[in-house]
Amino acid sequence: MSQPTTTSQVYRHIFTVPNIISLLRLAGVPAFLYLLLVAEAEVAAVVVLAIGGGTDWLDGWVARRWGQVSRLGELLDPLADRLYILATLLALTVRDIVPWPFTAALLARELVLLVALEVLRRNGYGPLPVHYLGKTATFILLAAFPALLLATAVPATEWWAHPVGWGLAWWGLVLYWAAGILYLVQVAGLVRTGAGRPDG
Numbered sequence: 001m002s003q004p005t006t007t008s009q010v011y012r013h014i015f016t017v018p019n020i021i022s023l024l025r026l027a028g029v030p031a032f033l034y035l036l037l038v039a040e041a042e043v044a045a046v047v048v049l050a051i052g053g054g055t056d057w058l059d060g061w062v063a064r065r066w067g068q069v070s071r072l073g074e075l076l077d078p079l080a081d082r083l084y085i086l087a088t089l090l091a092l093t094v095r096d097i098v099p100w101p102f103t104a105a106l107l108a109r110e111l112v113l114l115v116a117l118e119v120l121r122r123n124g125y126g127p128l129p130v131h132y133l134g135k136t137a138t139f140i141l142l143a144a145f146p147a148l149l150l151a152t153a154v155p156a157t158e159w160w161a162h163p164v165g166w167g168l169a170w171w172g173l174v175l176y177w178a179a180g181i182l183y184l185v186q187v188a189g190l191v192r193t194g195a196g197r198p199d200g
Contacts, residue, residue, distance in 0.1 A: 052084050144169035
């Protein structure tokens with residue numbers, strides 16, 4: 001008979017170093033929104049955004065390096081990425097730094113994936129693992145947004161930050177949709193074949 005899980009074991013599975021990093025990244029989302037939209041401290045907002053985006057790889061790397069991969073971490077990492085992208089995108093759109101058509105293109109992809117996740121759930125599946133293409137697109141977008149904000153916050157940088165930011169943004173958008181299409185193909189394959197269904 002297996003031993004019951006103790007409270008200390010639960011804590012060790014939840015409060016791992018990579019999970020704490022992910023939680024700190026999540027805390028950076030409201031901090032960024034406050035700095036940009038309320039305090040109008042654009043340079044400080046750039047710093048918070050750059051740290052949050054620049055540490056995108058850190059929680060996953062620590063989890064693998066230290067053998068602390070957990071189901072909670074697998075959920076927190078993409079959640080932090082998605083919240084950073086959506087919050088930053090909407091905030092920059094409100095500030096007229098990013099145009100609405102670009103925002104709509106990214107939000108449409110998120111809506112498509114939400115529908116795909118609901119299809120998975122109805123067929124007895126959980127979310128599929130994040131594909132490397134999606135992680136690459138996320139990393140590029142999280143590099144593009146600080147550059148675009150920097151071009152506004154520090155006008156002296158506009159000559160390079162603006163073209164670099166938009167180059168990365170469009171590249172990230174294309175890869176983001178490519179990853180979404182790949183996800184849809186995987187969902188369709190699972191639903192059609194029923195392979196690996198938990199209740200099958």
